[in-house]
Amino acid sequence: MSDKAKFIxxxxxxxxxxxxxxxxxxxxxxxxxxSQTGGIITLDPGYKNTGSCTSAITYLDGEEGVLMYRxxxxxxxxxxxxxxxxxxxxxxxxxxxxxxxTKFENDVMDHDMVSEDVTKILSAFPSTAHPMGVLSTLTxxxxxFNPKAVDAKSETDMYRAAVTLMGKFxxxxxxxxxxxxxxxxxxxxNKLGYVENFYQxxxxxxxxxxxxxxxxxxxxxxxxxxxxxxEQNCSTSTVRLVGSAHTGLFASISAGVSALWGPLHxxxxxxxxxxxxxxxxxxxxxxxxxxxxxDKNDDFRLMGFGHRVYKNFDPRARIIKxxxxxxxxxxxxxxxxxEIAKKLEQAALEDEYFISRKLYPNVDFYSGLIYxxxxxxxxxxxxxxAVGRLPGWIAQWIEMRQNNEPIGxxxxxxxxxPKRDYIDMNKR
Ligand code: ACO
Numbered sequence: 001m002s003d004k005a006k007f008i009x010x011x012x013x014x015x016x017x018x019x020x021x022x023x024x025x026x027x028x029x030x031x032x033x034x035s036q037t038g039g040i041i042t043l044d045p046g047y048k049n050t051g052s053c054t055s056a057i058t059y060l061d062g063e064e065g066v067l068m069y070r071x072x073x074x075x076x077x078x079x080x081x082x083x084x085x086x087x088x089x090x091x092x093x094x095x096x097x098x099x100x101x102t103k104f105e106n107d108v109m110d111h112d113m114v115s116e117d118v119t120k121i122l123s124a125f126p127s128t129a130h131p132m133g134v135l136s137t138l139t140x141x142x143x144x145f146n147p148k149a150v151d152a153k154s155e156t157d158m159y160r161a162a163v164t165l166m167g168k169f170x171x172x173x174x175x176x177x178x179x180x181x182x183x184x185x186x187x188x189x190n191k192l193g194y195v196e197n198f199y200q201x202x203x204x205x206x207x208x209x210x211x212x213x214x215x216x217x218x219x220x221x222x223x224x225x226x227x228x229x230x231e232q233n234c235s236t237s238t239v240r241l242v243g244s245a246h247t248g249l250f251a252s253i254s255a256g257v258s259a260l261w262g263p264l265h266x267x268x269x270x271x272x273x274x275x276x277x278x279x280x281x282x283x284x285x286x287x288x289x290x291x292x293x294x295d296k297n298d299d300f301r302l303m304g305f306g307h308r309v310y311k312n313f314d315p316r317a318r319i320i321k322x323x324x325x326x327x328x329x330x331x332x333x334x335x336x337x338x339e340i341a342k343k344l345e346q347a348a349l350e351d352e353y354f355i356s357r358k359l360y361p362n363v364d365f366y367s368g369l370i371y372x373x374x375x376x377x378x379x380x381x382x383x384x385x386a387v388g389r390l391p392g393w394i395a396q397w398i399e400m401r402q403n404n405e406p407i408g409x410x411x412x413x414x415x416x417x418p419k420r421d422y423i424d425m426n427k428r
Contacts, residue, residue, distance in 0.1 A: 009037065023059055027051055034411075041411045048308070051232075053240065053405060057090060057395050058231040062309035067316065069229055070094070078319050083224040084108075084194045087391040090229055091162055091398070104163075105194060111167025112188035112197070115145045119185060122175055131176035131383045132261040138172045139165075140254035150249060152401035161249045162394045169253075170194070173387050174201035177380050195221045198387065203375070215330045216374055219323050223367060226316040227385050229392025233308075235259035235266065239393045240400045241408040249397055256393045257386050263303070266364075266389070269381040272304035273368035276337040279344070284336075286343045294353045302348060304365030311358035320366040324373075333373050341369065 003018035005028045014036055017029045034041055044050045059068045067074040070089050077086055081095075088096045088104045096104060121141050125134050146164060150157045175185055186204050188197055196212055199220060204210045230236065239256035243249070260266035279289050293302040307314055328335055345361050348354045364385075371381050 007033075007037070009040070021054070023061070041413070043413055046308075047237075052237060052408070053232070053400065053403070055231060055396070055399060056093070057399060058229045058392070060231050060309055062307070062311050065310060065313040065315045067230070074226065074315055075319065078222050078225050081225065082195070083221050083228070083388075086225050086228050087166060087194075090391045090395040091159075107159075107163045108166045108194065109188065109190045109197070111164045112171060112190060114142075114168050114171050118142070118145065118172075119175075122179060122185075125179060127179055127182060129179070130261070131180060131380050132257060132267075132386070134176045134179060135172060135383055135386060136254045136257040136261070138175070139169070139257055140251050142168060142172075142250040143248055146250065152404075158398050158402075162398065165249060165253065165394060166390065169390050170198040170201055170387055173383050174198065176383055177202050177376070180377055180380065195224065213331075215327060219327045219370055220374070222319070222323055223370060223384070224388040226319060226363060227367075227388025229389070229395065233265065234262070235389065236393060236396050239397050240405070243397045243400055244405055244408040246401075249394065252397055253390070253393050256389075260386055260389065261382055266382045266385040268303050268362070269364040269368040269371070269385060270378050272341075272364055273337065273372060273378050273381070275303045276340050276344075276369075279340050280336055284340055284343075286340065286347050289344065290347045290351060293348075294351070302344070302354075302359075304361055305348060305354070306357070306359040307362045310360065310362065313360045314362045316363040317361045317365055320363060320370070321361075324366040324369050327370050327373050331373055335369060335373065337372075338369050341365065 003026065005016045005018050007014045007016065016033070018026050019029060020026050030042060042050070057070065059071070060066065069077060069086065070093055072081075072089070072095075077089075081089075084105050085096060085101060087108075088101060118138060118141055121138060122134065125137075142165070150161045152158065171188060177183075178185055184206055186201050186206075189200055189204075190197070192200060196217055199212065199217060200210055232240075235256040238259040239252045242255040243252040263271045275289075279286065282288070289300075290302070292298050292300045293305075324338065327333075328338060345365070348359065348361075354360075367385070368378070368381050371384055372378070376384065
């Protein structure tokens with residue numbers, strides 16, 4: 001027998017089911033609350049207590065610091081899997097056989113050409129344009145070049161849309177970097193794996209060979225795995241919400257890119273490195289900046305600290321911290337910002353303000369330092385995040401359509417002026 005919750009209002013009592021998810025997460029099913037209560041709604045700004053859907057893709061326990069894709073712990077996937085396999089896992093729900101994996105990678109790489117006309121849109125941007133704005137525009141523009149409608153009931157259609165975008169997205173992402181750098185555009189090399197190809201798309205110069213350092217490729221692969229999905233975060237919820245109006249995949253993902261851009265979400269990796277540089281230039285007094293973050297009269301927040309869901313530790317941050325150490329060590333890079341980051345983390349973790357509010361370093365705290373070691377400009381960091389998050393967005397969009405979810409349409413409580421009569425201009 002499932003649990004029940006009671007809602008008592010004006011002397012009448014209503015009972016609601018309290019079912020459980022796979023990992024025993026309890027919830028009250030309020031889907032008929034408004035009709036049952038005669039018009040009362042629940043108010044939850046920022047959705048801090050509200051589940052927007054059921055999902056079989058990713059499990060996250062913020063109290064225990066657990067993250068699993070399709071049931072597989074992130075630590076195991078980061079250690080043993082690779083990004084292409086994780087893309088397959090998120091999309092299909094199961095780990096592939098070698099044959100399935102090879103076919104999948106070939107299918108993705110078959111879609112790695114982007115219409116030359118897209119380069120005309122790119123060339124209209126100034127080189128100072130933020131790469132996330134450019135990426136969002138180019139992703140949306142793909143709709144015009146791939147106009148075939150997708151039948152949500154057709155597995156084949158959904159698969160085709162997914163591999164099309166997985167093939168083209170790294171090309172677009174790399175072009176935003178080449179725009180910033182003023183380099184000629186580059187095209188895919190389908191003799192390479194997905195991650196190696198993404199790397200050469202970004203960095204290959206027409207006049208010289210590109211060395212692929214396995215340390216860099218492995219770290220990049222790991223970072224992409226760690227970012228691949230994170231259940232109903234701001235950008236993923238955006239992708240699902242936009243898609244719930246039966247908007248196409250490419251336009252929905254373009255909206256997700258815009259949501260990810262914000263400094264409170266994916267844009268935090270850029271903000272972290274800018275903050276560390278600022279602390280460095282200011283003389284490296286870490287305590288001064290911790291105090292600033294605690295000061296309620298100061299808008300400054302420690303970027304890369306805190307998370308809406310993780311209130312113990314972010315398991316991705318642990319893996320990334322280790323990777324950052326390894327990468328900088330193996331590449332022989334002395335990054336003063338890494339030392340400042342470590343001191344900042346230490347100071348904050350020992351501070352009552354951060355302890356009592358359960359504020360821990362999140363995934364973005366260390367990822368930017370690795371990207372910088374790769375030679376990626378700061379404003380490109382969130383684009384790297386977007387390339388990692390793409391399979392998650394796609395899997396969530398497909399799940400939402402296949403579950404036939406209704407259009408997302410929250411309600412509100414109106415707090416404006418009560419009804420009043422229009423006043424003619426000459427009487428105001
Ligand atoms: N520095 C200082 N204080 C903070 C920080 C921070 N980074 N984060 C939260 N707090 C404080 C708030 O001021 C608040 O204090 P109060 O209770 O005295 O008012 C308390 O902690 C709770 O903070 P909220 O903003 O209510 O927490 P919420 O869950 O809404 O926000 C968020 C989470 C947006 C991530 C927030 O912690 C933040 O702004 N962090 C910095 C930006 C960042 O790193 N974002 C990346 C998140 S991970 C990702 O999206 C990939």
